[in-house]
Amino acid sequence: DTGVSQDPRHKITKRGQNVTFRCDPISEHNRLYWYRQTLGQGPEFLTYFQNEAQLEKSRLLSDRFSAERPKGSFSTLEIQRTEQGDSAMYLCASSLALRPNEQFFGPGTRLTVL
Amino acid sequence: GQSLEQPSEVTAVEGAIVQINCTYQTSGFYGLSWYQQHDGGAPTFLSYNALDGLEETGRFSSFLSRSDSYGYLLLQELQMKDSASYFCAAGSARQLTFGSGTQLTVLP
Numbered sequence: 776d777t778g779v780s781q782d783p784r785h786k787i788t789k790r791g792q793n794v795t796f797r798c799d800p801i802s803e804h805n806r807l808y809w810y811r812q813t814l815g816q817g818p819e820f821l822t823y824f825q826n827e828a829q830l831e832k833s834r835l836l837s838d839r840f841s842a843e844r845p846k847g848s849f850s851t852l853e854i855q856r857t858e859q860g861d862s863a864m865y866l867c868a869s870s871l872a873l874r875p876n877e878q879f880f881g882p883g884t885r886l887t888v889l
Numbered sequence: 890g891q892s893l894e895q896p897s898e899v900t901a902v903e904g905a906i907v908q909i910n911c912t913y914q915t916s917g918f919y920g921l922s923w924y925q926q927h928d929g930g931a932p933t934f935l936s937y938n939a940l941d942g943l944e945e946t947g948r949f950s951s952f953l954s955r956s957d958s959y960g961y962l963l964l965q966e967l968q969m970k971d972s973a974s975y976f977c978a979a980g981s982a983r984q985l986t987f988g989s990g991t992q993l994t995v996l997p
Binding site: 779808815816817818819820823830831866868875876877878879880881882883 | 976
């Protein structure tokens with residue numbers, strides 16, 4: 776399977792703990808995006824990378840969230856000091872830089888903060 | 890910023906045609922995309938309109954009117970498997986902004 780993969784698929788944590796998610800994009804895609812989705816809503820943009828450079832972050836993204844894509848391949852999203860409001864599905868997507876509107880999504884990581 | 894509006898629910902019968910509308914208010918608008926998402930699944934790209942007019946891909950077509958800040962997704966010959974959420978998304982140079990989605994239910 777050469778699609779976008781995410782790990783873990785599910786994460787349950789206690790409030791105040793740190794969590795880290797991983798995304799492996801389609802290999803030839805140089806753009807990688809992170810979104811958050813809650814029930815009944817569309818994906819909400821968090822941040823994106825072109826190769827290893829983080830080019831945009833949502834103003835909604837608090838300082839507790841950080842993302843990296845150190846070698847321009849896989850990416851990690853870390854949430855520090857989790858809060859119950861962080862409970863959501865975290866989606867990763869990738870695309871070619873020339874076709875940013877055609878994004879391929881991974882299966883997501885469902886985070887539950889107790 | 891960008892905001893998009895689409896109906897929350899649409900119901901149709903198998904074999905029918907359904908149109909899902911999307912209006913948007915944007916800055917830096919490049920085009921309108923459509924994605925399908927089944928319950929528990931990931932969004933899947935359906936179509937993209939950068940220019941005014943109709944784009945056809947099999948049973949699905951998408952339309953854009955930049956002057957009206959309006960687009961729609963047209964689904965023909967509905968099948969049960971088309972029951973899903975459909976999102977319009979406004980694209981800029983850097984990101985997509987998604988609408989809240991339209992839940993399509995196809996009845997037998």
